[in-house]
Amino acid sequence: MLTCxxxxxGIVLLIATELVLRSQMSWHKxxxxxxxxxxxxxxxxxxxxxxxxxxxFYALPFLYGTLVxxxxxxxxxxxxxxxxxxxxxxxxxxxxxxxxxxxxxxxAAIPSVVYGLWAIFVLVPLLREQVNPLLVSVFSFPPLxxxxxxxxxxxxxxxxxxxxxxLGFLAAGVILAVMILPIISSLxxxxxxxxxxxxxxxxxxxxxxxxxxxxxxxxxxxxxxxxGSVILGLGRALxxxxxxxxxxxxxxxxxxxxxxxxxxxxxxxxNEFSEASDDLYLSALIEIGLALFIVTIIVNALARVLVWxxxxxxxxxxx
Amino acid sequence: MVTTRKKPxxxxxxxxxxxxxxxxxxxxxxxxxxxxxxxxxxxxxVYKGTSSLNLxxxxxxxxxxxxxxxxxxxxxxxxxxxxGIASLLGVPIGIGGGIYLAEFGRGTxxxxxIRFTADVLNGVPSIVMGIAIYSLIVVPQHHFSAFSGGVxxxxxxxxxxxxxxxxxxxxxPHSVREAALGLGVPNWRSVMSITLKTxxxxxxxxxxxxxxxxxxxxAPLIFTAFxxxxxxxxxxxxxxxxxxxxxxxxxxxxxxxxxxxxxxxLVLIVLIxxxxxxxxxxxxxxxxxxxx
Numbered sequence: 119m120l121t122c123x124x125x126x127x128g129i130v131l132l133i134a135t136e137l138v139l140r141s142q143m144s145w146h147k148x149x150x151x152x153x154x155x156x157x158x159x160x161x162x163x164x165x166x167x168x169x170x171x172x173x174x175f176y177a178l179p180f181l182y183g184t185l186v187x188x189x190x191x192x193x194x195x196x197x198x199x200x201x202x203x204x205x206x207x208x209x210x211x212x213x214x215x216x217x218x219x220x221x222x223x224x225x226a227a228i229p230s231v232v233y234g235l236w237a238i239f240v241l242v243p244l245l246r247e248q249v250n251p252l253l254v255s256v257f258s259f260p261p262l263x264x265x266x267x268x269x270x271x272x273x274x275x276x277x278x279x280x281x282x283x284x285l286g287f288l289a290a291g292v293i294l295a296v297m298i299l300p301i302i303s304s305l306x307x308x309x310x311x312x313x314x315x316x317x318x319x320x321x322x323x324x325x326x327x328x329x330x331x332x333x334x335x336x337x338x339x340x341x342x343x344x345x346g347s348v349i350l351g352l353g354r355a356l357x358x359x360x361x362x363x364x365x366x367x368x369x370x371x372x373x374x375x376x377x378x379x380x381x382x383x384x385x386x387x388x389n390e391f392s393e394a395s396d397d398l399y400l401s402a403l404i405e406i407g408l409a410l411f412i413v414t415i416i417v418n419a420l421a422r423v424l425v426w427x428x429x430x431x432x433x434x435x436x437x
Numbered sequence: 438m439v440t441t442r443k444k445p446x447x448x449x450x451x452x453x454x455x456x457x458x459x460x461x462x463x464x465x466x467x468x469x470x471x472x473x474x475x476x477x478x479x480x481x482x483v484y485k486g487t488s489s490l491n492l493x494x495x496x497x498x499x500x501x502x503x504x505x506x507x508x509x510x511x512x513x514x515x516x517x518x519x520x521g522i523a524s525l526l527g528v529p530i531g532i533g534g535g536i537y538l539a540e541f542g543r544g545t546x547x548x549x550x551i552r553f554t555a556d557v558l559n560g561v562p563s564i565v566m567g568i569a570i571y572s573l574i575v576v577p578q579h580h581f582s583a584f585s586g587g588v589x590x591x592x593x594x595x596x597x598x599x600x601x602x603x604x605x606x607x608x609x610p611h612s613v614r615e616a617a618l619g620l621g622v623p624n625w626r627s628v629m630s631i632t633l634k635t636x637x638x639x640x641x642x643x644x645x646x647x648x649x650x651x652x653x654x655x656a657p658l659i660f661t662a663f664x665x666x667x668x669x670x671x672x673x674x675x676x677x678x679x680x681x682x683x684x685x686x687x688x689x690x691x692x693x694x695x696x697x698x699x700x701x702x703l704v705l706i707v708l709i710x711x712x713x714x715x716x717x718x719x720x721x722x723x724x725x726x727x728x729x
Contacts, residue, residue, distance in 0.1 A: 119541055122533025123551045126599065129592055130554060133561070133569040140572045201467025209464055218468065220717060225475050227713045229653020231680045232702045235687045236478045239695070296474050303471070327453050329460035350560065357562025359656040364688060384564050384656070391568070392660045407568040411561060418560035422553060 133411060141405035143398055144175060152405060153177055168370035168386075170395070175402035177409070179370045183287065183382040184410075187362060188355040190291025190376065191298055196348055198295075199302035206303075207310045208332050219307070226300035234364035237293040242365055245292070246284025250377055253278045270374070280375040283367065288376040290366040294358055298351040305350060309343025309428045310336055346424025353417035357410060359384040383410045479706075486703025489696040494704075499666050499682075505693055509701050511668045515583070515677035516652065518670070519662060522587025523651055527594025528644050534595065535602025535640070540628045552603070555596040566593055567657030575661060583669070583676035586662025590651040597650060601643030605636040642716040649712035653705055655680040679705055 144152060156165040156176050167176045206219055256262075257271075257278040266272050273279065313336050321335035337344070367379025368389055381389075383406050394400040493508045500507030534551070542548030570589040575581055609632050617627035633640070655678075658664070663675035664685060679701055686698035 119533045119537035122530045123537035123542065123548070123599070125530055126534060126551055126555050126558060126596060129595065130558060132573065133565060136569045136572045137565070140568075140576075198467045198471055201464045202471050204460075205464035205468045209461060218472070220714075221472055221475055223717070224710060224713060225471075227649065227709050228478070229655070229680055229705060229709065231653065231655040231684050231687070232482070232706060233478070235683060235698055235702050236481065238687055240477070240481060299471055327457040329457040330453065332460070353560045357560070357564070359562060359564040360684060364684070384562055387564050387568065388656055388659055391571075392663070404568055404572070407565050411565045414561050414565075415557055418557045419553070421560075422556050 130415075137404055137408040137411060141401050141408050143401035144405045145401075147398065148175065148402075151176070152402070153181060153409070165372075167372070170390075170399050173398065175398065177383070177402070177406050179372045180381055180383040180386050180406060181409075182372050183290075183366065183380040184356055184384070186287050186376070186380070187290040187294055187366065187382055188352055190288060191294035191355045192348065192352060194292065194295035195299045195302060195351060199299050199347075199351070200306055200344065202299075202303040203306035203310055204332055204336075207307055208328070208336065219304075222300045222303055225296070226304070230297070230358060230360040231364075233293055233297055234361035237289060237361060237365045241293060242284040242289050245289055246282060250278070250282045250284065250288070254282065254377075275374070277374060277376050280373065280378050282377050283379060285365050285367040286377050286379050287366065290362045290380075290382070291376070293361045293365060294355045297358060297361060298354050301354055302347050302351040305347030305425060306340070306344050309340045309347065309425065312343070312429045313339045340428060343425050343428030346421045346426075346428070349417055349424065350421035353414050353421060356417065357384055357414045359388050363388045383407075482699065482703055482706060485696075485699035489700045490703060494697070494700050498668060499697070502691060502694075507693075507697070509677075509679065509682055509697060511665065512677040512679045512682040512701065513704070514668065515662070515665065516679040518583055518672075518676060519587045519590055519658070519678055520648060520652055522584065522672070523590035523594055524644070524648060526588060526591030527598055527647065527651075531595045531598025531644070531647070532602050532640060534599035535606060536628060536633065538599065538603040539606035540632060552600070555599050558596040559600070562656070563593060563654050564656040567659065567661055570657065571660045578673075580673075581661060581663035581675040582673050583662055584672040586658050586676065586678065587672075589657040589661045590654060593651050593654065593657065594644075594647045597647040598644055601646060602636075602640050605639030605643055606632055608639065609635045638719050642712075642719045645712045646716045649709040652708060653680050655684050659684075 148155075152175070154176075156167045156178060157169075157174050158164070159166050166172070166174055167179045168174065202222065206215060206222075210218065257276055258273055263273045271277050317335045317339055318331055321331045326334065362382050363385035366381055366385055368381050368385070369379040370381050370386070371379070373380065387403050387407050387410075391400070391403050394403055491508075493506055494510075495508060495513065496510050497506065497508035498511045499509065534555070538548050538552055542551070566589055570585055570592065574585040574588060578585070613635055614627060614632055617631040618624070622631070658678050658681045662678050662681065664681045665675045665677040667677075669676050683698045683701045683705070686694040686701070689695070
């Protein structure tokens with residue numbers, strides 16, 4: 119039994135050693151500059167990050183893609199997830215609670231590739247035809263450009279400028295948001311449930327409305343756990359592979375516009391690993407995997423510690 | 438200081454009520470916005486899936502590009518082979534680990550460390566697991582194989598099965614253990630034939646949950662099982678898998694393949710929804726009426 123349990127340490131060690139060993143070549147060639155450098159194309163004067171044919175492998179655009187898509191996902195998912203958790207723990211009539219909680223759990227169980235399928239055929243056309251043109255026109259509204267043009271976020275070169283493919287950072291971010299929502303909301307629910315009822319009663323006894331009770335009695339006590347669940351959602355978003363690989367567009371470029379095509383760390387590995395022709399290419403992809411491994415380990419460990427700090431003492435709960 | 442006091446109580450109370458209503462409205466709106474995509478995905482999936490699901494889907498292998506018809510029989514069979522290998526590896530080790538955490542190592546530092554590592558491992562992207570198994574098995578063997586795909590999925594099952602087994606075992610009332618020990622049964626015997634047996638419906642459904650999760654995994658299979666357009670029963674050869682086939686078909690430019698991808702997704706979802714519902718049903722009964 120102990121051997122079985124200890125195998126979990128073994129798995130972590132195994133992943134770490136394999137990834138470190140296989141990424142040696144890229145590490146020796148590029149060192150730390152793998153994560154921040156790039157070459158300049160002598161003809162076009164554009165930066166070149168990732169050129170398997172020319173033997174240039176710098177991971178900067180993938181770090182950028184992973185960060186941007188995860189941020190978009192968090193911006194969309196966090197308010198919604200907390201709203202759902204509040205509704206389910208504090209407001210929801212009893213007969214609705216079970217089915218709604220079950221439905222959000224089902225969202226968590228849908229495989230990534232099915233989300234990707236739906237995103238390709240439903241979400242991307244929707245974004246391309248309806249949402250993106252609307253965002254573009256709002257963000258290039260003249261008074262807005264005049265007032266906030268200095269931020270560089272609005273106008274034709276802003277975060278909603280450039281070509282509209284439907285695919286890209288925004289599509290990846292939206293599908294990631296749908297995928298991490300149930301994780302954040304079910305953990306937030308768990309930490310809110312862990313707040314003792316005496317806290318709620320105390321605030322209500324002082325004459326608070328229900329919202330004031332939630333704000334002062336529940337959210338304030340659960341905030342560390344909520345931060346933990348958000349970080350856990352972030353960890354999931356950083357490592358999410360298939361759905362992102364299917365809609366992000368697969369271009370190793372850095373662009374300010376959320377509508378442009380890009381690539382993320384996980385999706386570049388998924389898309390290019392089986393066609394990596396030479397050892398350096400493969401080793402560079404494995405180094406990206408190693409970076410992803412280290413980052414997700416840190417993010418998940420942090421999240422677990424925060425959630426644990428709030429829910430310890432309450433009984434274990436199944437999924 | 439006086440100014441705030443002067444504000445009529447009625448206005449302030451109206452504002453507080455308004456804030457309360459606003460918050461309630463926003464929470465309800467958020468819930469609707471979350472449920473909407475699920476309903477949308479589900480309805481669209483059922484609509485697209487049922488219209489292209491037929492007997493041929495379960496009995497035929499893919500036709501060449503351009504020909505209508507064909508199915509995913511080889512992918513369904515391949516998934517079964519992969520999941521079989523995964524279960525052989527993941528279920529015994531996972532259950533063993535869960536028993537250790539809940540029974541033998543409860544409260545020890547080592548058990549806490551293992552539990553923590555299992556939770557963290559659950560969050561490691563599946564693609565990373567795929568790379569690790571690729572370099573552990575595929576590179577030395579010089580070819581993709583069903584075996585490596587099964588191992589990748591099995592390794593991913595271990596932390597999930599460990600944690601659910603532990604949680605299920607912890608739900609077994611102490612009185613059951615005490616009764617066994619009180620009769621003079623050795624501890625290991627009490628764990629194996631009393632506690633584990635009492636929790637077995639829960640443990641089995643926990644395994645099904647892990648099974649359903651890895652059944653939908655695509656990323657670790659891309660460069661281990663690799664996929665195959667034909668029947669293959671050899672563990673040493675590349676093998677097709679349902680999620681992998683859905684992925685390949687979804688990003689292909691052919692309508693016929695898109696149709697098959699939707700049908701495959703529907704099959705996958707039905708399997709997963711079934712497993713999740715079962716887990717929830719067992720968990721909601723509390724522990725396991727027959728024994729207590």
